[in-house]
Each structure stands twice: as structure tokens, then as C-alpha cells.
Amino acid sequence: MSLLRAANGFERIHNGIYQRGRTGEVPLLPTDLAELESMALAALQPEHAGYLNGGAGRGRTVATNRGAFDRLELTPAVLNNVAHRDHATTLCSTRMAAPVFVSPMGGLSLAHPDADTAIVRAAAERGVPTAISPMACTRVEDLARAAPDSVRWMELLWHNNDAVIDSMLARAQESGIDTLIIGVDLPTLGWRPAALDHAYLPFLHGVGATNILTDPAFLAMMNNPQDHDERARRWSELSADASRTWESLERLRARWRGPLIVKGLQRPSDARRAVNAGADAVFVSNHGGRQVDGAAATLSLLPAIVDEIDGDVPVLVDGGVRSGADVVMALALGADAVGLGRLVLWGLTVAGQDGVGHVLDCVLAEMDATIANLGVASAQDLRAADVVREYSGERSIC
Template sequence: MGEQAHAERDWAAFQYEIYLNGMTGAVPRMPADLTRLEELAAHRLGPGPVGYVAGSAGSGRTERANRSALDRWQIVPRMLRDVRRRDLSADVLGSRLPAPLALAPIGVQSIMHPDAEPAAARAAAAHGVPFVLSSASSTPMEEVAAACGDGVRWFQLYWPKDREVTLSFLRRARAAGYSALFVTLDTWLLSWRPRDLDQAYLPFLRGVGTANYFTDPAFQAGLAKPVHEDLDAAVLHFVQMFTDPGKTWDDLAFLREHWEGPIVLKGVLHPDDARRAADAGMDGVVVSNHGGRQVNGAIGAADALPGVVDAAGDRLAVLFDSGVRTGDDVFKALALGARAVLLGRPYVYGLGLDGQAGVEHVIRALLAEFDLTLALSGYTAPGELTRDALVRADR
């Protein structure tokens, strides 16, 4: 999709498509209000899979803080501005995108739908939205890359203890056309997650979410028998090397040496960590608390965003996730200084409810609402948004 096509994309027209389809008696299979997806998924899918996606650390305090942080900001619409022509396109990590949105890395998607990550990747590519593949995917990275076609794809790394496996992942990802590397920093250990614990549900122990590892030659070299001959031993090897809580800032030099494209650190919440990322030669950060899944009682991501943006200056691309559910959430994150937003749980609920079509619905609905919010607030492009577009409700 060329730049001209990006500029002419009328995301808001999705609402009229729905209305016109209604003239023939057709109504959408999925709700227009994306905040309803979790409840629908809970009714239609099993408690283990839904709990794994929806669950949070501890009492869920951080997940609630994410929503409160976004809700504290209120949009101040401006009037009598020409908003007939709008261009939502954005330059992010070396790619020209039709909108400042990507699908966040979420693993083990096969627990929600048998078509798993390839279905979500096809949906993303169909609308020009980058797909960020999790290391812990249910599908090998090469198969997901094929599903993306010519679409922009980025690879998320849970940084293993085994250096050879890390190098192999990086080589495979580059060969498969993943253009940026997202390194998750906040999941060196799994947090206390009551919904998963109450179901005794951890897909990795069943060999789900391990496809990239089980197909990796460096990983296989560490096994006494092939995976299919001794699954338990393969799972144990995976668990022992999945992440490394001993990693420090000094270790980033290894990734910088072995990855040629942009490197983005995911999970940054403190301004000083943004500065250290820039000093280490990183290209971006994602302001994220893992959707509230890691540290119960942590700062809401939108509360952390302005400080990280100010610290990053023009040295880093700042992206945002955690708590995004609606088009106005996207508006607020961009006005607070994010260059793009990663959408997480809602698209996975869409996948669980209706496969690829469900993910496409979520993408189109979110961007239609964002486009309309942008126009009705008096703006025609994401780059026009500043903090002046918002006020805090608690001031």
C-alpha cells in the first residue's frame, strides 16, 4: 500500500458500511463497542484460555490503574476547523503506516482459536497494520511471516538464557522479514496470577506457545531426544531457559551487535530507563506494564507516558500499550506523545470469537472510532495532536 493510498484511506466509512449492510437485514457478528469483547469471550470460550488472556497480576489493581489513567485525561474538542480530509498515516520504526497502530505481541493464540497467529497476522496485513509476533507464539515465526505476506512485521523477544538460541531467533526473524525487534523487559519471572493459578492453567507446560523454540535448531541441539519423542523433557528445557532475571543494561550491547534493524525495549515506565535505553543505542521504547499482568500496584501506563516522552526527546520512538480499548484511548495516547499504539487483548478476543474476521472487525472498529474522534475534536492527522488537546479530570 503506497503513501497515497494511506492518505486516502477513509477509516470512518466503516460505520456507513455497517449501516448499509443493515439495509439488507444484516447486522455485525461482533459488537461495535469493543469494551464488550471480554464479556462475550468469557461466555463463549473456556475459562482457562479466557482467564489466561484476561487475567492480571494479583488483585488486578494495575489493570484497573491503566483504565483510570486513560480516563483521567479528557479531550477538549475544537470547533470550526476544516476536517473534511484526514490522513491517519504515520512513520514508525522505518515504516510508513496507514495509521499509528500495531497489534501487540501476545503468545499462545491457539488457545483462543485454532487458526491462531496466522489469522491475526492476515487480518493485520489486510489493513496495513504491523503484526508483532510473540516469541511464545503457537506457530513458528516463518509460518506467521508467510501469513503476513508483504505486511509489516516485527518480532518480540523473550530474551533466553541460552545465547545460541537467542542468536538463532534473531537470524530466523531477520530471514523471515521481521524488520524490528521488540525486547520485553518486564517478564523475567511470571507474576502471581490468580486466574491462572485457580485453574492450574499454564499452556507452556502442555507444549503450547513453544513453537518457535521446538522448531529452533539451537534449542533442539540441547535435547537428548527429538521433541516428539520426549515432550516433557523439551518443556523442561524450555522452562529452564525461557528468560534470564540476571540480564542488565550492559547486555543490550549483545543485541545491538547482532540485530541490524531497530530495537525497541518494551516495558519502560520510568524516565531514567528511557534515558538509559537511548544511551545504550536503542531505537525506541514501549511504555507498558504488560497490561497489568506483571506487577500488581504498578503505575498506570498512561500516567507514566508523559514523563517517558519528555525523557526520550527526539532520541527514541515512544510507543504505548496497556489499557487501550477505544478510539479515544488512541487519541489520548498520541496526544500525550506516543508515536503509535499497540493493541493487545481486544484483538485476541476478536480472534477467539470470529477468527481472522473478528480481528479485522476489531482493527476497523478501533480505527473508525479514532478517525471520528480525531475529526470531531478538530484535527486531521495524528501529528497535530499535543497535550493541549487534553485536560486532566482531577485538576
């Protein structure tokens, strides 16, 4: 059994830093993970940073996602027995060391040459699942071989060509992917000035388009597969289909035999509709603030969606998570699992697989320490423990 899957294994990450400090060793990267952002942005080319880190419009939703965590506070309970803690869970048939996963992100070779492979390997070592992006820079078959126990989830880009969709579904199943994520919040690309100002969309340059450009059904559409201009044009023709409806979701459900997660839900009524259409889990997400400038924070939307679903299927959430304490807040509001996006991107940019591992170690160890100090022994017990509330703006001193 992996150390991180053992009881209280995350605490050993925490204690290990102090033990190594006895010989003068300090962490190579900051343990306040928010500090990684400036390091990562300094390392990226401006046009690459514009695509990878930019948000929609004036960035209000990116800020709102983050600000929602600052409006909450935790209320510890004391003298509870939390000596033996276990945060392991199973979601959509995937065993997880903790209710944490890596959200799908595309074009990652802009950040580091090892890109998706570095992430899946670091995550696999820690029992954390990675949701493979449809815009991965490595073929899904190769990622599955790189981390066969971790690569179980894949997001599908909802193309307007059924032959390509069927081919991607078949490739996913043959690679051992058993859970499909379908994003429903991308009928068209959001208005992203940080990318537009550089006129740079990586997929038109072949970055993050690997799975499509190597797909047999896509290649069959080409007159000349070696013609870069034709490839870019054909890829653009295939991109997100704005004609998709709830009936389209039902048809996709019928075509995929494994668990189906519907991502990009922001209304309780849409979450319920997704369940009625056959979703095995609902994913509260606003695309990291990259689609609609001024959209509500996912953390703020979470409680109403959790109440609407009422335990019928798991509820996942991402957006604005910057620490293990943030993970705890989302879990306390009812999420069954929490996705990490930009944090992992920053770790990858700064130090590749080691940087991703550092981010995951810090998140998992802080999550465990926070849960223990709240007087709770399991991440799954956080909501019932009633340890989170909205900050009233008033403080009392006792």
C-alpha cells in the same frame, strides 16, 4: 493502494455500516468493543481464560491501566478544515496506515485455532503491523509467509542460552523481520492467581512454545526431541533470564542489525538509558498488568517518558486501550504509536480473523472520527493541538 490507506478511508468503514443498514444488515459483533470481553470469556475454557486474560495479584494494575483513560477528557476545537485526513506514519522503517499496531501476545491457539495467522492476515489487510510474540503458536517463518507486508516486528524472549538467541535472531532476519522488540519487564513470571489456580501454564503443554521447540539450537540440546517431559524441562530451563543487565542490552544491540524497540519501560530514567544503549524506540508497557500488581498505569507514565525522550526516538505505549477514542488520548499525550492487546484477543476468540478485522475496523474508524471531531486532520498533530486534559471532577454548564 488499499482502501484503508486512502485518504479518509477509515470514514468509509463508519459510513458503510449505516449504508448496509438500509437493507437491514447490522454488525454481527458489537461496535462497543468492551462488550466483546464477556463474549470471549464465555467462549474460553476457564484455565485458558485464566492465562490469557488474567492479571497479576488482585488485578489492580489491569484496572488502573483502564482507569487512567477515564481520568482524561478531550476538548474539541471547531471550524477547522478537517475534510482531508491522513493518519499514515512510518515507525522503525515500517509504513503504517495509522499509528496503531497489535502488541505481542502468546498462547493464542487457546483462543482460536487460527491464532496468530488470523491476526497477521487481518492486520495486514488494514495496513496495521503485528508484533509477533516469542510465544506465538506458529513459526515465525510461516507467519511471515502468511502476511509478508505486515509481519516486520518480532519480540524476542531473552533466554539464558546465547545459541538459541542467535538462532532466533537469524531466523527472524531470514524471514524478513526487520524490527526486534526486546521485553525487559520479565525477569521472572508475575504472580498470576487466575492461572495459578488452574495450575496451567500453556508453554509447559507445548502451547505457545512452537518457535523454541522447532528451533535447531534448542533441538541440539535435547537427548530425545520426541520426549514431551524433556521438552518441557528444557523449555523451563531456557525461560526468562533474571541476570540480564543494561550491559546485556548493549550486547544485544550489537548483535541485531535492524531497528530495536525496548519494551516494558516504566521510568523516564530507564527510557533514557535504553536510548543511550542504542534503542531505536521505547515502549511504555507494564505487560498488560500481568507482572506487578499495583504498578502504575502506562497512560499515566507516558507524559513524563515522552518529555524525557523529547523526540529523540519514537515512544510506543499499550495497556488498557479499549477503543479508538482511547488511542486518540494516548496519541494526544505524546505516544507515536499505540498497541492493542486484549481487544484483539477478544475479537480473535469470538470470531477468528473476522473478529480481529472487526476490532481493527472499529478502532481505526472511531479514531478517525474522534480526531476529526476534535478539529484535527492528522493523528500526528494531536499532541500539538492540546486537546486532552485531566478531568478535574467539576463540570460547568454553559
